[in-house]
Amino acid sequence: MKVFELSGMQRALLLYVVLPILAVVGIGIGVGLERMNVQESERLKDDLELLGRAIRVPVGEALVAGDDEAVQRALDSVFEIGRVYGASVFDVNGNRVASAGIAEADLSRSRVAQELVMTGEQQERVRQISGMQMYSHFVPVFDDFRQANGFIQINRQASDFDASFKRLSLWAWGIWAMMALLTITIVIFGHYRGVGRYVNTVKQSMNRVEAGDREHRAAEQGPGELANIARGLNQMLDSMQANERELEVHRQHEQEMANKLQHQEKMAAIGSVASGIAHELGAPLTVIDGRARRLLKATDDAENHRQLQAIRGQVGRLTRIVQQLLNYCRPASEQESMVAAVAIERLVNEVAASVRHEQPANSPELMMDATPIPQGWRLIADEPRLELALVNVLRNAAQVATQQVRLSTQILPYAEAPKELELNSTSAKEQLWLCICVQDDGPGLVEGVNQRELVKPFFSTKGEGEGTGLGLAIVDNVVQEHGGRLQISNRNDGLKGCEVRLWLPLAAADKE
Secondary structure, eight states: OOTTOOOHHHHHHIIIIIHHHHHHHHHHHHHHHHHHHHHHHHHHHHHHHHHHHHHHHHHHHHHHHTOHHHHHHHHHHHHHHSOOSEEEEEOTTSBEEEEEESOOSBOTTOHHHHHHHHHOOOEEEEEEETTEEEEEEEEEEEOTTSOEEEEEEEEEETHHHHHHHHHHHHHHHHHHHHHHHHHHHHHHHHHIIIIIHHHHHHHHHHHHHHTTOTTOOOOOOSSHHHHHHHHHHHHHHHHHHHHHHHHHHHHHHHHHHHHHHHHHHHHHHHHHHHHHHHHHHHHHHHHHHHHHHHHHHHOOOHHHHHHHHHHHHHHHHHHHHHHHHHHHHSOGGGSOOOEEEOOHHHHHHHHHHHHHHHSOTTOOEEEEEOOOOOTTEEOEEEHHHHHHHHHHHHHHHHHHOSSEEEEEEEEEEGGGSOGGGOOOSHHHHHSEEEEEEEEEOSSOSOTTOOHHHHTSTTOOSSOTTSOOSOHHHHHHHHHHHTTOEEEEEEOSSSSSSEEEEEEEEOEEGGGO
16 A cells, blocks of 8 residues: 555545544534533523622621621622622612722613612623623622612623633544544554455456466455455456366367368368279279289290389389378278277288288398287277278388388386377276387488478378378378377487387277
């Protein structure tokens, strides 16, 4: 909180609570002081009336007896009994008989003297005497026959009636001002300590969220209501964050679906073209291969044999390219499914035999090392599709290897699988995984080329005319169809070459 700067809540609290209370208290003090002023004035008047009554009898007797000294003594006694500024005794005609202190000299022409004699009742007047404003109390004096034979005037300074009231007012309003200041101070700092700082904390939290810090949460502290507000804000942020995550998941899913749709549309177009190519090239290639075989049987010339074998090799290459196009572009739903338990040792040996049959005599050595699948577990797969994937991987390795290609299998739990595989489902973590690893001793992956590029259709690191760029794309599709993952990297055992791993989930025998 900035110094001398009140918050909106503090201003509202002062305006609508503190100031009305102070105003009510001030009005109460004003009414009370006014009432006390009246009571104090009445008390002072009563004092003068008592003084007049106290000396009226002796003054009356002294007047009857014509004893001026007794009259004077009675007047002097007034100064001993009460606080007065002057006292006088007048006869019925208003002529002064005796005086003490500040007194008027002659009241013979004053109406108050006439009223006193005629009515025989006490009178009160505020009069100017010797340049001072005096409050005068007139008391009639009677003889033994109840006849007025004079009157007494007792004077008290008029300011005496206001002096005590002013002092009392000064004290009262001074105390009120100090209490008002103390109350405002207590309210402002009490509000800040008890409420304001927690409100500021919530406000700062909201500002941080507004600035983009969506992970920030308000401290749930302070009075119950503010803690509930902070808790509600946090719950709202949690809900918004959950909704944003859900929207992001939906967005990613929609993007994936759009990408898949685009891919399928592209593959459908390629598949249509490939089907046409296969139909148009199938018969001519068969005729060329048949005539080459007949010519091989009809000639004994070594050069002719070599040329005819080269022709048959190129025809076979064209046939494989067309078949790869068909295998990649045909949707899995349109392929004949043969999902069943696969004997991995037999499958590995058949794949090796197929690749050896394609390789020339001086090709790199193919080494197989298949680990049996543990009892109670099975590899459930579409064997022809899996064989196609393994043939593509092994063929690629044999084409770049210098001396040796090694195909091995391992059975591993999820905990030993590479973290980048992102197998996050509960079932994936509970399964065993078959890892088929193909290693070569070739030059390895080209620097700057990653796995995502390698599995793109028609992307190839081989020279022009040496590859279609479909082999690894087919492998990636097959592995994903089986719920597995493909991993391509350079060897990490200190040797040159590339390493391709196919991770396939095993199923428990009782879940087949």
